Amino acid sequence: DTGVSQDPRHKITKRGQNVTFRCDPISEHNRLYWYRQTLGQGPEFLTYFQNEAQLEKSRLLSDRFSAERPKGSFSTLEIQRTEQGDSAMYLCASSLAGFYEQYFGPGTRLTVT
Amino acid sequence: AQSVTQPDIHITVSEGASLELRCNYSYGATPYLFWYVQSPGQGLQLLLKYFSGDTLVQGIKGFEAEFKRSQSSFNLRKPSVHWSDAAEYFCAVGGYTGTASKLTFGTGTRLQVTL
Numbered sequence: 724d725t726g727v728s729q730d731p732r733h734k735i736t737k738r739g740q741n742v743t744f745r746c747d748p749i750s751e752h753n754r755l756y757w758y759r760q761t762l763g764q765g766p767e768f769l770t771y772f773q774n775e776a777q778l779e780k781s782r783l784l785s786d787r788f789s790a791e792r793p794k795g796s797f798s799t800l801e802i803q804r805t806e807q808g809d810s811a812m813y814l815c816a817s818s819l820a821g822f823y824e825q826y827f828g829p830g831t832r833l834t835v836t
Numbered sequence: 837a838q839s840v841t842q843p844d845i846h847i848t849v850s851e852g853a854s855l856e857l858r859c860n861y862s863y864g865a866t867p868y869l870f871w872y873v874q875s876p877g878q879g880l881q882l883l884l885k886y887f888s889g890d891t892l893v894q895g896i897k898g899f900e901a902e903f904k905r906s907q908s909s910f911n912l913r914k915p916s917v918h919w920s921d922a923a924e925y926f927c928a929v930g931g932y933t934g935t936a937s938k939l940t941f942g943t944g945t946r947l948q949v950t951l
Binding site for chain 1: 878880943
């Protein structure tokens with residue numbers, strides 16, 4: 724399977740805990756995106772990497788959020804000191820530079836209790 | 837700033853009936869437009885895309901969409917809906933902002949199909 728994969732698919736955590744999600748893009752794709760989707764809404768852009776460089780961050784990405792793509796392949800999204808408002812589906816997508824269509828993974832559903 | 841409006845939150849159609857989902861966008865230049873479909877608890881699957889050229893684009897699963905610049909619209913259509921089409925549909929606009937080709941999504945239209 725050469726699609727985008729995300730791990731874990733579901734995460735339940737208590738308020739104040741740290742969580743980390745992983746995304747593996749389609750192997751030849753050099754652009755990687757993170758989005759957040761809350762109930763009843765469309766996905767909202769969080770951040771974007773081209774290779775290992777993080778080129779843009781949304782204002783939605785507070786200082787409790789950090790994303791990395793250390794070797795230009797997989798990426799991690801960490802949320803520190805989780806809050807109930809962080810409960811959402813976190814989606815990862817990838818694309819080839821020069822191509823605008825993005826291919827999405829299955830998402831990680833985070834529930835903060 | 838780019839934005840997308842999907843005026844219909846929920847649509848119900850009978851199996852075999854035709855379907856049209858509305859999408860209006862706002863973007864300062866030539867937009868790149870997409871329709872995605874999302875089944876419950878799943879990620880998004882790309883149905884079709886418009887970049888330039890022919891304003892009627894064909895996608896997967898028998899869907900098509902028509903770009904109308906004068907109306908800032910990109911409506912999704914299907915001549916005959918199948919029960920398996922029940923899902924959430926998202927319209928998105930993208931464009932090159934200098935560094936990112938991020939997508940801006942509408943709030944989605946939930947499609948229910950009755951047998």
